Amino acid sequence: MTLEQRITAFAGQGLTRKAAAAQLGMSYDQLRRFTKRMPDLRWVRDSRVPAEIEAIGVEAFIRQAAARNWTHKQTRTAMNMSASKFAMIVQALPDVAWAPRGVRGDMAARVRDNPRAIAGRAKGRAVMMARHTHTVNGRSGTIPQLAREVGLAPATINRRLATMSLAEALAKPSRRRAKPVNQVVAA
Structure with a gap:
């Protein structure tokens, strides 16, 4: 029909x-x-x-x-x-x-029980991870993972990539000064 x-x-x-x-x-x-x-x-x-x-x-x-x-x-x-x-x-x-x-x-x-569909989804995830994984100075990961390791926001790294390489973007320190953890702010 x-x-x-x-x-x-x-x-x-x-x-x-x-x-x-x-x-x-x-x-x-x-x-x-x-x-x-x-x-x-x-x-x-x-x-x-x-x-x-x-x-x-x-x-x-x-x-x-x-x-x-x-x-x-x-x-x-x-x-x-x-x-x-x-x-x-x-x-x-x-x-x-x-x-x-x-x-x-x-x-x-x-979709739930089909082995070909399950294998296809796993292959798709592997391809996406391979496409988005970068290696810098012996460390591998996606841009958000690498950014978290160095203490920066992923958006900061993405913004820096417009003018510098990934290694330079990760090496450059943040413009914000780190506040001491135990310091009490007076009101």
């Missing part, structure tokens, strides 16, 4: 545009831009729970959505429900297993 057919089916079932976007795993704006070329669609504008959800029951729909690895927001949006009302219902159903935070609902199972 093509995306246009799925969208037409959702509109025909009486879903709102927001609910259809949640079920398709796209943002509301993406769906709105996509449906501009489909002017004959009629979307529901009210905030009732859609008829298909009422037919199977709210609890059953929430459990099915969690089984499909939908996020809280995707499920809540599909049900046209406020965040506070949805939170109360979810608290009453503590045994529901949701997709992990930070992972798009429809991608959760593929």
Whole structure:
């Protein structure tokens, strides 16, 4: 079934545009831009729970959505429900297993357990660290790490790099005078 057919089916079932976007795993704006070329669609504008959800029951729909690895927001949006009302219902159903935070609902199972994805993320982190690691006078680290070792702010080092090398930027002392630790300031 093509995306246009799925969208037409959702509109025909009486879903709102927001609910259809949640079920398709796209943002509301993406769906709105996509449906501009489909002017004959009629979307529901009210905030009732859609008829298909009422037919199977709210609890059953929430459990099915969690089984499909939908996020809280995707499920809540599909049900046209406020965040506070949805939170109360979810608290009453503590045994529901949701997709992990930070992972798009429809991608959760593929991303979480896929060895190739795990290896790819590890390789990406290694490449980024290699790209941002510098060695100066036998010490290696990123600019923030090296700056902390010499007692300077990373922003100071970055500003100095416009006119000098990294070794010079780290060697140059701070313009601020260090205050003695045990000195009491008189008021």
